[in-house]
Amino acid sequence: MKTRQKDRHNPPPEDPWNEIRPGLWMGGHVRAGEIPVVVGREFDLVLSLYQRAGHGPAPGVEHHFAEMPDGPLTEAQIGEVERFAGLAAEAVRAGRATLVRCHAGQNRSGLVVAQALVELGMDLTVAIALIRQRRGPGALSNQLFVQYLESGLPIARLLSDLGS
Template sequence: MKARQKDRGLPDPGAPWNEVAPGLWMGGHHWRDVSGVSRPAVVGSEFDLVISLFTRPGHGPDPAVEHHVADTPDGPLTAAQIHKVQDLALVAAQAVRDGRSVLVRCNAGYNRSGLVVGQALIELGQEAEAAIGVIRRKRSPWALNNPVFEQYLTTGLGVARLLADLDPLT
């Protein structure tokens, strides 16, 4: 099995996206099928709302689909980036409450999407540890392998944002 990123040695996801809670999906831009072939994860009109934390031309969604884009690094975030994650998680949670289907995606669908989906699950009433657990069970055991993002969720994004705002490097 080919690694997603050589520096992390993680396997490619086994599906383009997975439902982690009713109406809330998590995915990426590529995946590897059961025969080991790498496939693009192209979104059409399967979802009512798509939140992209990474984009690649030709990967959708269809123009009629509501699409929020916030290029986000897979590493420590600035206070402004954490605030954007909070906003997107609120948008996702409200859409789920409204009965809409939501896809949150990044490159592989492990970390950045996991951060937004985790916060959306928290907004929907789950505890942070439970949200992390469901993401790993439903998407992949490799989901949220970035320890900084897991800490953001367990500490709380509001606290993480305040602490990031204190950092003179951001």
């Protein structure tokens, strides 16, 4: 399955991950220059929307993985975004350091982090602006993902398979 669109014009950020709000981090498997990012024991929970062998996290760290494209999502994939956002929000409330990551840490991870911020009580517009400020201007550049968030993930999930 092709998971990353090659037409994205935003290079990966310089940092391997950035703290978006206390306890909630957003990152990728690569950073600027396609330098690999490996997660060890820095986080209590790692939520991955893309996976590469040898990129961690270390054994014993709670890790969830759901393969997801950087493009249109199916009903089931949007359901996984909702599940991951819930896991992230719950972990942050419990004081657990949480990393949400994808390939470059911009779109798929941004979708989950934005929804987690909304679940934590933040206004969506503020959440998107905060993600772009903390992770970089290329974060959430996938306008389809922004549309999913604006319509609400439950509605987007219900509508996603109507065209197929």
